[in-house]
Amino acid sequence: MYTLYFSPGSANLVVHLALLEIGSPYTLERVDFDKDEQHGARYLALNPLGVVPTLVVDGKPHGEAAALAMLLAERHPDARLAPLAGSPQRADYLQWMFYLANTLQPLFRQWFFPGDHLPEAAETIKHAARIGIEKCWSHIDAHLAQHGPHLLGEQHGLVDFYALMLMRWSRNMPRPATSWPHLAALASALKARPSWKRLYELEGLTEWP
Ligand SMILES: N[C@@H](CCC(=O)N[C@@H](CS)C(=O)NCC(=O)O)C(=O)O
Known part of the structure; x- marks a missing residue:
């Protein structure tokens, strides 16, 4: 439990x-x-x-x-949800999890709370965060174009759900993640799953259904 x-x-x-x-x-x-x-x-x-x-x-x-x-x-x-330890896809899984956690997610913190540490530089920090986030989306989309439709290929899993959460966070940005075609396709596929609908009910979410 x-x-x-x-x-x-x-x-x-x-x-x-x-x-x-x-x-x-x-x-x-x-x-x-x-x-x-x-x-x-x-x-x-x-x-x-x-x-x-x-x-x-x-x-x-x-x-x-x-x-x-x-x-x-x-x-x-x-x-x-994840390739087992020792399986051929394990390294790719770890690489993407850490990329999303280490590189992309912290940029969202800077986007949403740019004045956290240096209020006088908030505008610059926000602008830089936007550039960084868009660079990440371009990188992920290019990977999906070649190796998709999911981050690890045919089978969806945890890395895709993680990317989905971050894509959702970008929904009100000037260039949301779904502006990139392969990310948009990935989001649509994952949102069609029963878990997404249930999540919305349980967390009381409405935007970006
Ligand atoms: N590295 C942490 C970051 C968690 C985090 O920043 N959570 C935010 C919401 S997305 C939060 O709780 N913010 C409340 C606050 O900062 O007061 C994680 O991935 O769990």
Whole structure:
């Protein structure tokens, strides 16, 4: 049994999708950002950084969306969300997971919160984040053109769900991810899955259905 602490549409989304795809029982706990609950003592005891997601696994809280999604894939190999250790696609899987987590996701933080560390440079930071994000989309789209339709080829999996979460975050940007044809096709295919509809119901999402 798992407990996922979430805020609608936030970095928990990939973890939530993984749980739905796996079909394992879990409970949801909403962290209300409007009430700043992520910085309250109760939540900080679970996640000292005050961010979502937190996933309680066997009674112990853990953070970091990419790590949590990978942990779930590992604990539930029957769901085939990730190539098994030692399999030929494992290196590609790890490479894409880390690219999304290390390169693309942090740029979104800069896009949404450009004044976090240096308020006087917020405009420049936001502009740079946009350029960086678009460069990533071009890179991923070019890969999909050659090796798609999914990031690892024929079989969809965790890396695609991770990319889907990040694509969703770009929906109101000047150039959303779906401006790139192969990313748009990937998003459409994944959104047709029952897990996406269920996720929207459970997190109360409406935009970018
Ligand atoms: N590296 C973390 C980042 C998590 C993160 O930044 N979450 C955001 C929502 S997408 C958050 O909780 N923000 C609340 C805040 O900063 O107060 C992860 O991937 O889990």
